[in-house]
Amino acid sequence: MKLTRKGSAGSGSAEGAPGTSASLEGQSIDRRTFLRRSGLSVGGVGAASVLPGYLMSRSRAAQDTAPKPDVETEIRRSVCTHCSVGCGVVAEVQNGVWTGQEPDFESPINLGAHCAKGASVREHGHGVKRVKYPMKLVNGKWKRLSWEQAVEEIGDKLLKIREESGPDAVFWCGSSKASNEGSYLQRKFASFWGTNNVDHQARICHSTTVAGVANTWGYGAMTNSYNDMHNCKAMLFCGSNAAEAHPVAMQHVLRGKENGAKMIVVDPRFTRTAAHADQFIRLRPGTDVAFIYGLLWHIFQNGWQDEEYIRQRVFAMDEIREEVLNNWDPATVEDVTGVPEEEMYQAAKTMAENRPGTIVWCMGHTQHHIGNNMTRADCILQLALGNIGVSGGGANIFRGHDNVQGATDVGPNCHTLPGYYGLSEDAWKHWARVWEVDYEWLRSRYDTRRKYNAGNGEMAYTMHIPGMPVSRWIDGVLEDKENLQQADNFRAIFFQGHAANSQTRNVEMKEALEKLDLVVVSDPYPTHLAVMSERQNDTYLLPTATQFETKGSVTASNRSLQWREQVIEPLFEAKPDHEILYLFAKKFGFADKMFKNIRVEDGVPSIEDTLREINRGTWSIGYTGQSPERLKLHAKHRGDFDTTTLQAKGGPADGEYYGLPWPCWGNPELGHLGTPILYDTSKPVAEGGLTFRARFGVEYEGENLLAEGSYSAGSGIKDGYPEFTLGMLRQLGWDKDLTAQEKATIARIGGIDVDESNLQEMSIREAIGSKADHINWKTDLSGGIQRVAIKHGCAPFGNAKARCKVWQFPDPIPKHREPLYTARYDLVDQYPTYEDRKAFYRLPTLYSSIQDKDYSGEYPLIFISGRLVEYEGGGAESRSSAWLAELQQEMFVEINTADANDRNIRDKQWVWLEGPEGGRIKIKAMVTPRVGRGVIWTPFHFGGWHQGEDLKDRYPEGTAPYVRGESCNTATTYGYDSVTQMQETKATLCEIKPA
């Protein structure tokens, strides 16, 4: 799979040897030896001038970054910024320079381990290829400008656009690479600007997981943890290549395997993860629902399902059973997925006989136009086996970026305010209370001139309509204005920490970029976005700090929050996200309102205060207990936590779970331990136990949706119950447990003036009547309702069944539908896609009109993409790191030997890969049996080339990454999930020809 393992530099698209070396000096002749031998100790001008330049520059570079003896070394602790595993990083700093990196063996998450990316993070402290100061394009040339100038110019242009086209004409792209605080401020900023056109990488990463999983059992997150995989008896990986995407997770996976777990890997490719599996199943891309149903067929046929669990805790499994047994017999499954009955049976048997077992899925599952169906099918499989809510089981969804979980939870999302509160009036009012701003003022920031189609035919103001997602911003620029559900097209984009080359349809993206009035890239590196178009003016680069140059909290995939210390000062003229947002908030005149409760010192908003504000508002998912103080304590005493259970044994955090995995209920003073495993009824809620969330009402079409006879340990209610409201507390007679202060807060939220001094004595009814009955566990800012529910052993969000049927979704029961661009066109009749939609996230969205045409003749190869361990995301950062770039120097495509021979293609030959929408990329062929016949695979981290052209000259001087190559997404195609607008990159078509 790795095309290049070169010993030397300078070939292909890789740039020559960068110079941070020491040891080379001793190899031929070093400068001091030369001087000594030539008898010159001083005045060696002549001697030095004959030295080759590379020795000189190396010498300087080494002096900059190498550790020095006898210089005081400070230790700073951070967390790797490359993936969601959350590996601890220990940095050694001398005089402000990052001179050493040590393994963080005390971290219970990585025990000192790193992958290539994690082992290279010290390079972030060198930043040779960084954007060093604000720049703008002037007639095609990059010109330096000051921060003041940049903010003034950009700000004026944005205000002009806002004036002319309304607040929705700007797309604000936030980031999963920002800290919780940074990403939270990104969402808050967009809200104050007056638009929901704000989004981040989760849209194209796990949005279908979040939607699918949350709608099944309550929360859209990994249920267990990497560490808990030590306890698995079986592990089913679907569309996850953990060995390359989450390498340190494999430490826990392989420990689980050594403890006896059976490991099954399902993927179109024989991945590096598959190389460690007991069983590898190759399936046709895009048929994951059929695959899961194929497993369920054997489970139902053999009666392997957990009937008691289903009776107590699962809704509508009978409808799944009917669907599976009627439509997904082994022959059909084999026809659709390509997996023979014997292999299906073996996998189903392994999962049935080895419980608890877990399922792991990643982009292979999520990035489809029916991604939400696939993720729900996974949940259903686990529910059938009774595997959710138990240690060793669970849906272990490995998230992507280091803070994609946190940014999804509290950050920039176009369809919701922080904490999944949504965009309803109630949601806005809740956050207005937290922010202490007037709701009407917030409303006035939005476009209130007219209402638009909210998607379901209902008309609403843009404030209440999901904005355009990051996967579709190009359509926000290119689509006919009349077809948009907002006032105007996008005229400006502001990207803070997102690689656009990880999005599909780059050819149209180039067109969109060239049409925009203004492009701002706030990033440590210029990124592909800055160079891919032929823009000449109105394009700005703002040097932005990495997370090692600031501090804050970051949420790992397992929902643990970890605290990062600042390792070094921002390099060059870089500023961290929150400082840049503050500058623009000031320019736009809402800084005082936006930072009302966040202290700003020397222009830098307090990270701690920002987290405290998150704590005060995010009751819905229990981001309320993780105060900065508690997180810092965990970081300091991380060695006290068990590496399997993540629970502290002794020490100041005794009994707590590492990083207080959310939900960490109530306020910090409540001292909740965190929830290491979601929906685990074996523990009391106060100690991390939980039930399934009652999120979908108490009944559906006359059938009970609440749990039956299942409840968490020590529950005061020995059966299912709805979510807690003040009214419910009153009915139970538990309202008397509320403190006077809590009562007063609840009353205030209910709009009732009360005399606080009387409250101690009075019941809530006497004090405020029933007017505040609707106030619930999510909107009660005192935390009293949560506290009292937990005191009685109950989960604040209720105790319901998980549901197999999501009646609000296009496919209530998950269905297989052929990819929009399918190689099996003969199956389209039976498994067609959806009808086109007129207004979906403000945009027309095509389905059937694309699938109507058969492309499989001209483009017969199925095209999928994925990750390399050395690079991350769009790769602007990692391809700019010499240590990583050396390991992967060329963009390539994996093609099966038979397909290569059919096309007269030889290994390492240049080829053209063309997608059905016309995008073409020039790359190297890697002929390998790793991909099956008819399927090709490319990595998606490359950029800096466009349709055969190296764009090196378009980068500002000295910032072009060492390694550049075609973005695979120049050749990828249209296709978006029917619930979340996830892009379909894991099943499209192409053809490959020798170049």
Place this chain on the structure above:
Amino acid sequence: MRQWHAGLGIVAAALVLVGCYESTEVTVYDPGVYKGEEDPLMAKQRKEAQQERLRQRFRQVQTDR
């Protein structure tokens, strides 16, 4: 003036020529005998305290805990 110039020339020549000077220190080779610098690490490693430190480190970083 000329003399001054000549003097300068000699100094310059001398300066250039010292660049060609090679050390006369030679390492006489004996087959099978290491004649490089003595590594101070050798002595350090012989101390039990140092060996114990390395064992301790091993237990911290190399075990699954």
Place this chain on the structure above:
Amino acid sequence: MARMKFLCDAERCIECNACVTACKNENEVPWGVNRRRVVTLKDGEPGEKSISVACMHCTDAPCAAVCPVDCFYTTDDGIVLHDKDLCIGCGYCFYACPFGAPQFPEEKAFGMRGKMDKCTFCAGGPDPDNSEAEFKKYGANRIAEGKLPACAEMCATKALLAGDGDMIADIYRQRVIRRSGRPQTWGWQKAYGESI
């Protein structure tokens, strides 16, 4: 006295290149010189295995045996090091080494072949421990600081083990028992004349 060894557990190695990068980072090894690399056998096929390879610090090291200037020395705990001031860059060691460990920077200044560079077990060279001179010529000296090689300490899955051979063997044997497989100590027989 410990006998320092490397062991790569192929059942755990996932070819993530953390070891390679950790080495680059710790020793500031230049582009083009790879003291450590990961080798994958049967790439992309069932039976695919990866192993991280560097100087194994052999007992009776073949490199030392062929060196025409005898620039190698072995510490009491078995770490094979060399003095770059003596090395003439002839390349004999490269041909003798069963692991392909010795590295030579490409021809650069004055058309000279560079002096040999290889894994030092993060134990530097004969210059004073942790001095600037030592770092420039040989890289870090973690052993002197009571630490183990960076590659093994940062291994993603603890596949690569470095330290006293007996302690490594203990860990490895436990894993083999749990996996109920046969030990596959790639390279041990060749490097140390014994298997686990």
